[in-house]
Amino acid sequence: MEDMSQYPLELTGDNIPMVRFMNVTKRYGKLTVLDRLDLDVATGEMVTVIGPSGSGKTTVLRMLMTLETINEGVIYVDGKPLTHMEKNGALVPASPKHLRMMRSQIGMCFQHFNLFPHMTALENCMEGPVQVLGMSKQEARKRSEDLLDLVGMIEKKDQHPSRLSGGQQQRVAIARALAMRPKVMLFDEVTSALDPEVIGEVTNVIRDLVDKHNLTMLMVTHQMGFAKDISDRICFFFDGSIEEQGAPDALFGNPQRERTQQFLSAVKEAG
Amino acid sequence: MGFHWKWDFTWEILPRLLEATLNTLIAAGAGYAIAIVLGLVLALAQRTPYRALTFVVREFVEFIRSTPLILQIFFVFYVGPQFGVRMSPWTSGMIAIGLHYSAYLSEVYRGGLNSVGKGQWEACTALNMSPRQAYTRIIIPQAVPPALAGMGNYLVGIFKDTPMLSVIGVAELMHTANAIGSESYRFLEPYTLVGVIFLAISLPAAGFIRVFETYVRRKLGLK
Structure with a gap:
């Protein structure tokens, strides 16, 4: 059993990060996907996670x-x-109720x-x-229409997904997530299933969010150019931990670690 | 004795058989209504995280499916009273046939529910829906269209199995045909008419189910 007393019941002081992973380990059976991960994301920060497949980057968002x-x-x-809650002055695994909150x-x-x-x-x-926030239909419709307008999908608002292209569906999905007014937005390879010619319409929407809204965002992507353009920080994952991280210019322009250099040159050749 | 069809006798017994047809339809309808609701309960119970409950329900479904309907009908009607559960033929029949088909329908629902992708559940979690909201708003509506064909099959199936209720004295079509036969010593006309009536209801029903399936898919905006 892990000694939970090493973790604070809540974070205090100035500059509390919006998200903090503290010593997080994830295993599937014997396979360790993430090994004692420490990662902070500040309020309003846009952090992009890159790395080879199997490096645990999607798992970070899913957790x-x-x-x-x-x-x-x-x-x-x-x-x-998030993953735990306080009970009698100690942290215990979160109940479904705590998770929902x-x-x-x-x-x-x-x-x-x-x-x-x-x-x-x-x-x-x-x-x-x-259904979840208990908002009136009228109010929810107003909010949803505003967001569909923001992602450029207002004209298609009465279409079912089967009638929309991949890029259009992803833009609706972004509007759907934003309608819940989250503080943190997670983008999990949102352009990976798209045809090359429609990737731009989705990345432009995300670019817009970064420019105009103070959302905290965590993104996993294979679009290196896009990540470099819009991120405040890039984390390169390898084998279940952060191999290297830093500002986009530094990480892409002057990577320090050998694995980062190898990965980036491999990506450059492929792209 | 040769083939000897009497038309005047046919017309004479037809009203009585048609009246019994109504009872058959009521029996099938009531039994199916029980099966539809109970089947969903059985299907959902097998999806809870409680291992013991899942196991018991799974075994129950297998037990029902592996034993004959007629045995279950006899059991409810004749063995029930020994445990102080005394019910009319109608009530016993509805319980037995409803229970029997609920086991089959639960399997149809299970297939439908499993056909809804994992991504839909994840989207429900990401929107912070409760399991109840996820089921009623998202998962079940998508599980219905793929389940409709199977549900339709069992609707016709339960209709065709209602003659088994005649063995405990439910006055449905078969029971009435038997009664006519033993009164008049003529079995050709009543049994033939029973067959024709079953055919005349089953065939259009199957066609109607196919049309209904297409309608539901379109209504839900699914392909």
Whole structure:
């Protein structure tokens, strides 16, 4: 059993990060996917995770969205534990109720969009606000239409996902996630399933969010140029831990570690 | 004795058989209504994280599916009273046939629920929906269209199995045909009419189910 007393019940002091991974380990059976990960994401910061497949980068987002449980360590969101909760002055694994309370601060977009196929674009966006936040239909419709307008999908609001292209579906998915007003947005390879010619329409929407909104964002992508343009920081993952991290110019322009150099040159050749 | 069809006798017994057809339809409808609801309960119970519950329900479904319907009908009707559960033929029949088909329908639902991708569940979690909201709003509506064909098959199946209720004295079509036969010593006309009536209902029903399936898919905006 892990000694939980090494982790604070909540983060205090100035400059509390929006997200903190503290000593987080994730295993699938004997395979260690993430090994004692420490990672902070500041409020309003855009952090991009890159790395070879199998390096654990998607797992980082999935743990934060509570789609995966963790084996060791604690994840904090806005200073409060996400994966755990306080009970009699000690941290214990989070209950479903605690997870539901904490999860409301996080939104996520997926590689395969995962829109609800039996609902129109507008209904997809209204579903969360109406059902989960208990908002009136009128209010939810207003908010959803504003967001569909923001992602350039207002004209298609009454279409079902099956009638939309991949790029259009992903833009609706971004609007759907934003409709819940999360503090942290997670983008998990959101352009990987798209045809090359429509990647731009999705990256432009994300670029817009970075420029105009003070969202904290964590992104996994293979679009190196895009990551370099919009990120405040790049984390290069290798074998379940952060091999190197830094400002985009430094990491892409002057990588220090050999594995980073190898990865970046391999990506450059392929691209 | 040769083939000897009597038309006047046919017309004479037809109203009585049609009246019994109504009972058959009621029996099939009531049994199916029980099976539809109970089947969903059985299917959802097998998806809970409680291992013991899942195991018991799984074994129950297998048990029901592996034993004959007629045995289950006899059991409810004749063995029930020994445990102080005394019920009319109708009630016993509905319980037995509803229970039997709920086991089959639970398997149809299970297939439908499993056909909804993992990504849909993850989207529900990302929108912070409760399991209940996820099921009622997202998962079940998508599980229905792939389950409809199987559900339709069992609707016709339960209709065709209602004659088994005649063995405990439910006055449905078969029971009435038997009664006519033993009163008049003529079995050709009543049994033939029973066959024709079953055919006349089953065939259009199967066609209607196919049309309904297409309609539901379109209504839900699915391909």
